[in-house]
Amino acid sequence: MTHHQPGDAAELSAIVSTAAAAGETLSITGGGSKRRLGRHAPTASTLDLSRITGIVDYEPAELVLTARAATPLAEIEGLLASQRQMLAFEPPDWRALLGHTGAPTLGGVLACNQSGPRRLKAGAARDHFLGFSAVNGRGEIWKAGGRVVKNVTGYDMCKLQTGAFGTLSALTEVTVKVMPRPETARTLLLPVTDATAALALMSTALNTPHEVSAAAYLPTAVLARSRVSGALPAGNGLVALRLEGPAPSVAHRTDALEAAFGTSARLIDVDSSTLWAEIGAVRPLLDSAEIVWRLNPTPSKAVQLLHILAAQPCDASFFMDWGGGQIWIGLEAAQAGPDAKASAIRAALAQTGGHATLFAAPDELRAQTEVFEPLPPAHAALSQRIKRNFDPLGILNPRRIYKEF
Amino acid sequence: MIRMPEPDQQVLARRDDIIAALRHIVPGEGVIASENELRAFECDGLTAYRQLPLAAVLPSTTAQVAEVLRYCKANNVRIVPRGAGTSLSGGALPLADGILLGMGKFKQILEIDLPNRCAVVQPGVTNLGISQAVRGQGLYYAPDPSSQIACTIGGNVAENSGGVHCLKYGLTTNNVIGVEIVTLDGEIIRLGGKHFDGPGYDLLGALVGSEGMLGVVTEVTVRLLPIPPTARALMIGFPSIEDAGDCVAAVIASGIIPGGMEIMDKLATQAAEDFIHAGYPLDVAALLIVELDGCAAEVDHLVTKVESIATQHQAVNCRASTSEEERLLFWAGRKAAFPAVGRISPDYYCMDGTIPRKRIAEVLRRMSEMEQTYGLRVANVFHAGDGNLHPLIMYDGNQPGELQRAEDFGADILRLCVEVGGVLTGEHGVGVEKRDLMPSMFNETDLNQQQALKCAFDDAGLLNPGKVFPQLCRCAELGRMHIHGGKLPFPELERF
Numbered sequence: 076m077t078h079h080q081p082g083d084a085a086e087l088s089a090i091v092s093t094a095a096a097a098g099e100t101l102s103i104t105g106g107g108s109k110r111r112l113g114r115h116a117p118t119a120s121t122l123d124l125s126r127i128t129g130i131v132d133y134e135p136a137e138l139v140l141t142a143r144a145a146t147p148l149a150e151i152e153g154l155l156a157s158q159r160q161m162l163a164f165e166p167p168d169w170r171a172l173l174g175h176t177g178a179p180t181l182g183g184v185l186a187c188n189q190s191g192p193r194r195l196k197a198g199a200a201r202d203h204f205l206g207f208s209a210v211n212g213r214g215e216i217w218k219a220g221g222r223v224v225k226n227v228t229g230y231d232m233c234k235l236q237t238g239a240f241g242t243l244s245a246l247t248e249v250t251v252k253v254m255p256r257p258e259t260a261r262t263l264l265l266p267v268t269d270a271t272a273a274l275a276l277m278s279t280a281l282n283t284p285h286e287v288s289a290a291a292y293l294p295t296a297v298l299a300r301s302r303v304s305g306a307l308p309a310g311n312g313l314v315a316l317r318l319e320g321p322a323p324s325v326a327h328r329t330d331a332l333e334a335a336f337g338t339s340a341r342l343i344d345v346d347s348s349t350l351w352a353e354i355g356a357v358r359p360l361l362d363s364a365e366i367v368w369r370l371n372p373t374p375s376k377a378v379q380l381l382h383i384l385a386a387q388p389c390d391a392s393f394f395m396d397w398g399g400g401q402i403w404i405g406l407e408a409a410q411a412g413p414d415a416k417a418s419a420i421r422a423a424l425a426q427t428g429g430h431a432t433l434f435a436a437p438d439e440l441r442a443q444t445e446v447f448e449p450l451p452p453a454h455a456a457l458s459q460r461i462k463r464n465f466d467p468l469g470i471l472n473p474r475r476i477y478k479e480f
Numbered sequence: 481m482i483r484m485p486e487p488d489q490q491v492l493a494r495r496d497d498i499i500a501a502l503r504h505i506v507p508g509e510g511v512i513a514s515e516n517e518l519r520a521f522e523c524d525g526l527t528a529y530r531q532l533p534l535a536a537v538l539p540s541t542t543a544q545v546a547e548v549l550r551y552c553k554a555n556n557v558r559i560v561p562r563g564a565g566t567s568l569s570g571g572a573l574p575l576a577d578g579i580l581l582g583m584g585k586f587k588q589i590l591e592i593d594l595p596n597r598c599a600v601v602q603p604g605v606t607n608l609g610i611s612q613a614v615r616g617q618g619l620y621y622a623p624d625p626s627s628q629i630a631c632t633i634g635g636n637v638a639e640n641s642g643g644v645h646c647l648k649y650g651l652t653t654n655n656v657i658g659v660e661i662v663t664l665d666g667e668i669i670r671l672g673g674k675h676f677d678g679p680g681y682d683l684l685g686a687l688v689g690s691e692g693m694l695g696v697v698t699e700v701t702v703r704l705l706p707i708p709p710t711a712r713a714l715m716i717g718f719p720s721i722e723d724a725g726d727c728v729a730a731v732i733a734s735g736i737i738p739g740g741m742e743i744m745d746k747l748a749t750q751a752a753e754d755f756i757h758a759g760y761p762l763d764v765a766a767l768l769i770v771e772l773d774g775c776a777a778e779v780d781h782l783v784t785k786v787e788s789i790a791t792q793h794q795a796v797n798c799r800a801s802t803s804e805e806e807r808l809l810f811w812a813g814r815k816a817a818f819p820a821v822g823r824i825s826p827d828y829y830c831m832d833g834t835i836p837r838k839r840i841a842e843v844l845r846r847m848s849e850m851e852q853t854y855g856l857r858v859a860n861v862f863h864a865g866d867g868n869l870h871p872l873i874m875y876d877g878n879q880p881g882e883l884q885r886a887e888d889f890g891a892d893i894l895r896l897c898v899e900v901g902g903v904l905t906g907e908h909g910v911g912v913e914k915r916d917l918m919p920s921m922f923n924e925t926d927l928n929q930q931q932a933l934k935c936a937f938d939d940a941g942l943l944n945p946g947k948v949f950p951q952l953c954r955c956a957e958l959g960r961m962h963i964h965g966g967k968l969p970f971p972e973l974e975r976f
């Protein structure tokens with residue numbers, strides 16, 4: 076297996092052109108932290124972008140940051156923090172979840188549309204991606220978007236790259252929108268009797284104007300695994316609601332929510348951020364489950380979905396984020412059967428709307444099972460034509476998303 | 481003037497047959513062919529460009545849209561989709577050999593889903609119509625183009641429209657969570673939905689802002705937000721535009737993202753004040769309106785903070801609204817800035833570049849030099865938070881050569897925006913207007929890659945041609961390029 080390691084866009088372009096001529100398939104990696112996300116589809120060579128690093132430009136007052144694609148996320152978040160800013164979509168740390176130790180990079184975060192709890196209010200990684208340079212499957216260097224926060228010049232190619240898992244082009248430089256870090260954050264913890272009550276509570280809270288920036292439901296068994304569990308009230312599970320903003324505003328909204336939903340326990344400072352980091356990272360709350368599914372149903376149908384699935388005899392642990400719009404489920408391989416429960420889960424989702432991702436699973440399972448929700452035929456055909464028009468020889472991360480391309 | 485693609489004479493010659501066939505698909509009043517009635521469709525908001533379409537077709541069901549598109553593809557007829565026709569870039573400008581596909585009959589709000597805070601609407605519903613329909617539930621649809629009483633959500637999706645609140649709440653693309661589209665092949669495809677994100681490529685994201693060139697939107701699901709309990713506006717006067725720009729930067733640097741932040745220059749302020757009598761100060765070089773929204777505790781806290789930042793940046797006067805009427809009055813002048821300029825000039829031409837905000841003083845200085853060169857005046861309105869400029873070039877279309885001068889002036893302004901690190905358009909779209917300036921931002925490879933996306937949706941190039949790309953490349957040629965030097969990948973798979 077060849078290991079290519081270009082130092083800049085020109086070297087990358089040369090490598091990809093040569094690979095295209097030879098039909099040599101390439102696995103693109105940045106820090107390698109998400110190598111096990113997506114279908115398991117080995118390639119002839121590795122295209123390691125980890126040398127294409129460095130922050131190119133950061134303008135706090137313009138709310139934009141430009142960096143080479145493999146710049147470590149930690150470096151970017153450190154710099155932003157020094158100016159009291161942040162990536163508002165709160166990229167979670169999935170290393171433990173995916174069983175990898177590599178350092179996540181900004182390009183990788185965007186390529187996988189990696190968004191955390193604040194996605195509920197602030198939008199996903201895709202909503203903060205403003206422009207890029209990249210190399211397509213023919214080895215051509217191209218760019219799209221811009222370095223300003225508001226731009227509609229040409230098609231929105233940033234959206235197309237986000238969540239494409241490197242199958243359309245290899246990113247070399249990216250510009251993202253950054254936001255001020257909230258002055259204060261506080262998490263309210265509200266005891267609930269069950270998932271139904273939790274979902275109703277989250278929906279009601281999100282319909283108030285109190286600007287809840289994250290909303291999760293953690294059943295008791297899951298809660299017990301949290302590092303902050305000592306600070307949590309006992310019961311049948313909790314709904315966690317996060318409020319962020321200037322101190323007087325957070326105080327006012329806390330009162331308003333407590334008046335509506337009863338007095339709660341509160342987490343502040345490090346405890347609050349620890350809990351949401353765990354929710355984003357998933358693994359701390361699902362422990363050692365070998366198979367982890369991410370379900371994204373129509374939020375109001377989250378409980379219905381769980382009920383359909385509960386008819387399946389298996390001892391899963393789960394929790395909800397995004398106000399019910401994201402459910403993480405952990406299974407043991409022994410219980411999950413040969414398809415990791417894919418057909419049961421997808422049949423249930425057909426009733427509730429939404430999609431499911433086989434997020435963490437052994438390589439063999441991610442080779443046999445559709446990791447991402449299969450697309451209806453016309454949609455699949457269109458996607459395949461797009462792939463062909465960006466990467467005609469199918470050399471960039473082939474079959475990483477769907478086995479057809 | 482920008483040239484449109486040559487009409488296909490064979491299509492023009494078959495006009496009667498085409499109209500008869502379309503009448504078969506959309507019976508009754510659904511096909512308009514008389515010259516008189518077609519006049520209503522001859523231009524959009526870019527009124528300097530006019531062209532009668534071959535015919536106008538007004539379907540009322542998705543099935544009809546699909547059949548019309550299939551017919552057009554089979555018969556090589558071009559299609560220009562249209563909502564309310566308020567595009568300022570000529571996105572909905574008809575073609576002599578193309579049908580105008582008016583989506584005005586798709587007017588229904590199909591569902592208001594409170595638990596999921598979204599609404600499912602047809603594309604012909606107006607932007608404001610959505611907010612009005614959900615106001616009783618304490619919700620609204622955030623993007624608010626100034627044209628919101630007239631423009632449709634379908635047009636907003638096609639243009640990725642913005643508004644004064646988009647720095648805090650995002651553009652159309654950040655607030656539309658699903659669409660149903662019909663492709664040129666007549667396939668009906670749903671992208672996104674009420675759930676978060678979606679599997680596969682983000683085709684919803686690619687479709688928003690695609691200017692009617694990838695598919696016809698027949699249904700839209702929008703995210704709704706709870707209405708903020710309070711909003712207050714500050715009206716702040718500065719001795720120079722630079723001070724106003726520095727104040728905006730300082731507000732953002734202090735961690736505040738206001739609901740809206742707008743700057744008007746002296747000429748725009750004067751025109752607006754003469755028209756609306758909002759009480760704007762006339763002795764300042766720049767007027768900044770800052771709106772803060774949220775709970776009362778937050779708004780009052782931030783109003784105080786912004787006031788003190790303004791004072792540190794040479795503000796000569798600063799008033800904060802103390803009632804809803806006063807807040808609306810502060811805005812009324814800004815919202816009427818375009819028509820106000822229309823009162824002092826026979827015609828005006830609205831530009832839409834975005835720049836890094838720190839370059840504002842330089843850009844305005846160079847624009848005033850250009851005023852001398854072109855002998856035309858400019859009033860400036862500016863979405864200050866995100867650096868989106870709206871210079872309004874005043875001209876008289878009845879004076880020979882003035883329109884051309886205004887267009888040349890506008891093109892120079894946009895090239896300047898690109899030169900200082902900005903872009904050609906922040907919210908109005910490329911359309912016809914900025915089509916030939918695209919090479920100032922993108923090279924041939926960049927543009928071909930965008931067209932590669934277009935080809936995946938519309939390989940015949942029939943959906944809204946002549947917009948966005950200075951040259952439409954033939955998809956087959958792109959395809960040939962793809963295959964050179966190697967063999968087709970996955971030869972075992974079916975080709976579509």
Ligand SMILES: Cc1cc2nc3c(=O)[nH]c(=O)nc-3n(C[C@H](O)[C@H](O)[C@H](O)COP(=O)(O)OP(=O)(O)OC[C@H]3O[C@@H](n4cnc5c(N)ncnc54)[C@H](O)[C@@H]3O)c2cc1C
Binds near residue numbers: 524691
């Ligand atoms: C006074 C005035 C103020 C304005 N203020 C703003 C502003 O503040 N912010 C802003 O962003 N814009 C503004 N605009 C521009 C314009 O209103 C927007 O671009 C709007 O989104 C156009 O909507 P429409 O329904 O009029 O679309 P049209 O003008 O009819 O069409 C616009 C484009 O959308 C396509 N299209 C329309 N419907 C569909 C459909 N169903 N499927 C596929 N394609 C479709 C057309 O082909 C065309 O390319 C303003 C315009 C005016 C006249």
